Every structure is written in C-alpha cells, then in structure tokens.
Amino acid sequence: MKLTEIERKFLVRNDGWRSCAADPHVFQQVYLSRRDQTTVRVRLIDGTSALLTIKFRSVGFTKQEYEYEIPVDEAIDLLTKTGHVLEKTRYHVLHDGRNWYVDVFGGPYKGLTLAEVEMASEEDCPSLPQWLGREVTGKKRYSNRAMAAALRIPPPTQGHAAAADISR
DSSP, X not given: OEEEEXXXXXXXXSSGGXXXXXXXXXXXXXXXXXXXXXXXEEXXXXXXXXXXXXXXXXXXXXXXXXXXXXXXXXHHHXXXXXXXXXXXXXXXXXXXXXXXXXXXXXXXXXXXXEEEEEOSSTTOOOOOOTTEEEEOTTOGGGSHHHHHHHXXXXXXXXXXXXXXXXXX
C-alpha cells in the first residue's frame, strides 16, 4: 500500500503520557538498505505479524512509503541474518484529538523515549503535550535507521533525563 508520511519527532521529558497510553505493541525491526534517500525496513510486531516498508524521502518532513505484510517466519529470518535489531514498545496516546506514537526503546537504547505525531501537511500545527521535550525532527541521530545502524550510544544513566543527554 502506498502512503505519504509527514511527521514530527520529539524527546519525551516525563511519564505524563502514560495515563493516556493504549494499545502497546512490541516492535523488532531491521534496516536492509541505508541509503540517504531510501530506507528498506522489516518490522516484526508482537511476534505475530510483520511488515516490509520502503520509504523514499521527498521534500521537508514528507516521505513516500510503500508497506506490505510479509510472513512472520521470513521476517524472523531477516531479523536474525541482518543483526542490528532495534527494539521498542510503541504506545498510542491521544492528545487533543490527535494520535501520538510514543516509542519506549529497549536494548542498548533503554531509557530513550521518543514521541511522533503524523500530520496531514507540513503546515499542520498540532497541539504539543506538556510531556514532550526537545524536538528532534530531522536529526539523524534519532532516526530509527541510524540508531539500528549504530547501536553504539552509551547506555543512559537513568530515566528520561539521560535520554536527553545523548544529543550532546
């Protein structure tokens, strides 16, 4: 399925989002291609479904995306052969009528929590929840693709404050 993705990304400063969190899903994902303008990702969701996603960067925050279901056993095979598996739990959080996605990372990124909001256009101005920290939209360091490739950021010392320290 062809989609257009326009999103902004933020660090999360505290657990204020948890009271509105719903529908958690555990993601394990790898990136099969890491070109500057193109990304190919395999995502295993809760160990029960899997997606192959191809993203092409367009202008600004906009990406063209193609997403297809693939067999779980093939996704697991790709995860184990590729290495650099990024692990996170994604929560849906409703704020002012808009869906936010809060990703709580595991593995080497334990302690890092990011929030994303998808927008209808780049001019869209969503209401920002108080639990958000600094905006990191467009910062490569916080792209899932870059984190999966690197997996070298030192583990945070504690909680959300430590996640803010990795930007230095």
